[in-house]
Amino acid sequence: MPEYDVIVAGGGISGLMSALTLSKHGKKVLVLEKNSIVGGNCNSYSVDGFQVDTGPHAITHLREGPLRRLMDEYFTYVPVFVDYGHYYVRTEKGLTKIPxxxxxxxxxxxxxxxxxxxxxxxxxxxxxxxxxxxxxxxxxxxxxxxxxxxxxxxxxxxxxxxxxxxxxxxxxxxxxxxxxxxxxxxxxxxxxxxxxxxxxxxxxxxxxxxxxxxxxxxxxxxxxxxxxxxxxxVAYAQAYPRGGLKSFLNAVLYSMPENVTIKTSSNVKKILKMDEKVIGVGTDNRSYTSDIVVYTGFMKSLPEFIDLPGDYTEKLSRIEQTLSLTIWLGLSEKMKEFDYTGSEVWFKDGAYWAMPISNYDACIAPKGKQLVGFTFVIGDRNNIEGEKKKALDLILRAVPGIENKIEMKHYQVTIPEKGAVTINGYFAGPRSPVPNLYLAGTDTDNRSMGITRAGYSVLELLNAMKEDKKL
Ligand SMILES: Cc1cc2nc3c(=O)[nH]c(=O)nc-3n(C[C@H](O)[C@H](O)[C@H](O)COP(=O)(O)OP(=O)(O)OC[C@H]3O[C@@H](n4cnc5c(N)ncnc54)[C@H](O)[C@@H]3O)c2cc1C
Incomplete structure (x- = not known):
């Protein structure tokens, strides 16, 4: 008799929403997360009194999209969302709304x-x-x-x-x-x-x-x-969760019923198979058994955990990714240049996407101060320090006067979505070729982006399991 109905490998927002929804369908679920905290790319933490997110985030499709449906049907707690605002272009002349x-x-x-x-x-x-x-x-x-x-x-x-x-x-x-x-x-x-x-x-x-x-x-x-x-x-039905990105994560965690166990610092090293079916997973120090495994780590890495047919491994190798750099700047006072909610794009001699997140919720920055996140696509993966310098120089050129107000500087190098939506890029879908091994995450579905896409992937997971009579 397996210990769990479902083991979810990976405690990012896709894994946690998978665990939440499956547990509400009566499954006994174990989530294994390799890091010491859950949330993956969906979290917030404190740096010198400023609360940074894991990248600037606009939560999209909130009116009729997948998150709306998941929140309505499965969340016990929902975050308070603040209307997103607008998208702007910054030029030497100031801000103009994006058409x-x-x-x-x-x-x-x-x-x-x-x-x-x-x-x-x-x-x-x-x-x-x-x-x-x-x-x-x-x-x-x-x-x-x-x-x-x-x-x-x-x-x-x-x-x-x-x-x-x-x-x-x-x-x-x-x-x-x-x-x-x-x-x-x-x-x-x-x-x-x-x-x-x-x-x-x-x-x-x-x-x-x-x-x-x-x-x-x-x-x-x-x-x-x-x-x-x-x-x-363009900003139709978009919002930012009051209290920061971690409020979305917390809403999922607080909604989790008792039949979910979450174990952190548990790195899944092997997905175990018997008679061609998945029967559980192995971590550094022990194995866990289950009827079903839902893998939510990088699909590109799946072949490291389990033997897969060659043609499927080849498809997974076609998943493309982008590396991003976010620079969070804690400003000693509010700047009129960032007197808006929403985000701005700079596109001349390099590009960034920026969001002054403390404008949604004053608690995100110390009193009277401001927190702005600037995200860049990293061109040279082998020279991260050079990319950081280039990016900071670009901010200083785009926003004259900001240099004297920088009180806190924090860098994040991340892969925003596990699959970039390019013309030839592959997305894995919710099923793997191995019976009882299912997949969720931002490299399994190509619709929308980020957390909304994670939502789509969880709905597809539920659909697939329902069709396979596993739910
Ligand atoms: C700069 C930036 C800007 C962004 N902007 C937006 C935005 O505006 N709007 C939006 O909706 N989204 C945005 N996102 C994207 C969004 O945060 C992510 O797409 C989403 O959080 C991904 O969730 P996930 O669970 O699929 O993946 P992840 O967050 O990568 O979670 C996967 C988890 O699995 C764990 N794991 C992996 N392998 C194993 C293993 N073998 N064993 C155990 N655990 C494992 C990892 O440690 C991780 O915690 C942005 C992200 C960044 C970085």
């Missing part, structure tokens, strides 16, 4: 007028083609854009591509931009509708009724996509 729709593009005077027109035409063309099923959404943004745009325009598009996928505009697809900037919304309510079960046993007319409903739904969904050319808001 959300065609009208905004036309007045976006950060870029040359001719290029703005080209960009809005490209956007209209992409959404129109998508509506009529004619868009090759997997082509790189660079190929889709008209040629001959100015350097500033290419740099701007590149900065947005890096923000949305972690990769350049030559490696980021048109689809990624349309979905990532809320023009197209992959809501979970759509999935719920498609899965809808009839109240009565299926009759012959049920199939035609559901097809008819689905068709109407798809048409209206395409039309609302098109209408967003005029009305879209």
């Amino acid at each position: 959300s729709n065609v009208k905004d593009f036309v007045t976006f005077d950060v870029l040359p007028r001719k290029d703005r027109l080209f960009l809005s035409q490209a956007l209209t063309k992409a959404l129109t083609q998508m509506t009529f099923g004619m868009l090759d959404g997997e082509q790189p943004i660079y190929d889709f854009l008209p040629k001959g745009l100015s350097k500033d325009t290419y740099d701007f598009v590149n900065a947005i591509a890096y923000f949305l996928s972690g990769k350049s505009m030559r490696e980021t697809s048109v689809n990624r931009v349309l979905y990532g900037s809320s023009f197209v919304r992959d809501s979970v309510s759509e999935d719920i509708f498609i899965d809808a079960e009839p109240e009565e046993p299926p009759s012959t007319s049920y199939t035609s009724m559901i097809t008819d409903k689905l068709l109407k739904y798809q048409i209206s969904s395409h039309l609302s996509t098109l209408s967003r050319l005029a009305t879209n808001k």
Whole structure:
């Protein structure tokens, strides 16, 4: 008799939400986390009186996305969310709102007028083609854009591509931009509708009724996509958890029922198999048995833990990642340059994404002070110290006067998502080729980003286990 119904390897937000949901379906769950604390990339901690997060975070799709559904159905406690605010571009002249729709593009005077027109035409063309099923959404943004745009325009598009996928505009697809900037919304309510079960046993007319409903739904969904050319808001249904990112983690932990055991400092070294089925895991000092194992570490590393078919290992090796550097600056006083909620992008002579998180909650910084996180994509993995210096120099150039206000400086080098959404990048999905071994995390699903994507991966895990009659 196995000790647990499910062992979850990895106590990041994907692993913890897997444990929470499975335990609420009655499973006895063990979570094994290799570090001394849980949370992975979803946490906050204190540095010299400032509370930094593991990277600046916007929590997305909160109205009808996967986190909404998970919170409604499984969380006992939910964080208090503060409206996200806006996305801005910083230039030498100050801040300008990032265009959300065609009208905004036309007045976006950060870029040359001719290029703005080209960009809005490209956007209209992409959404129109998508509506009529004619868009090759997997082509790189660079190929889709008209040629001959100015350097500033290419740099701007590149900065947005890096923000949305972690990769350049030559490696980021048109689809990624349309979905990532809320023009197209992959809501979970759509999935719920498609899965809808009839109240009565299926009759012959049920199939035609559901097809008819689905068709109407798809048409209206395409039309609302098109209408967003005029009305879209890039920061649609986004927020920041009051109290910092750890509030989201704490909501999951406080919601956890008693049939979940969490063990930290427990590095899973082996996923154990008998008769071709998974039967548990081995850590440094002992083994644990279970009916099911859910692995939420890096999928690229899965072959180190268990024998897998060669073609599957080859697919996992195609998962791409980005390395990021975040510099948290604790400022001795509030700066007017950071008098906003939301985030800013700098794109000239290098790019950053920045967020003054203490503006959401004054407790995040000591009284009268301010905390801003700046994130960069690391170009040279072999010269992290050089990258840190280059990044700090860029901040000092972009925000004149900040140098004299820096009281605390803290660096984080992280992989934001375990899978970057590039054109040829692979995502593992919730099932592995080994019976009873399931997968969750940001390299198993390519929708949305970060914590929202972790949410999608957990919903897919539940779906797969349900289909396999394991739930
Ligand atoms: C700079 C930055 C900015 C970000 N911005 C956003 C944002 O704006 N919005 C957003 O939603 N998300 C954002 N994210 C991403 C988000 O934080 C992550 O995608 C999410 O937290 C990943 O969760 P995860 O559980 O899938 O992976 P992880 O957090 O990587 O968790 C995996 C866990 O498994 C553990 N583990 C791995 N292998 C083993 C093993 N063999 N045995 C035991 N334990 C193991 C690890 O120690 C870790 O704790 C950002 C991240 C960064 C770094």
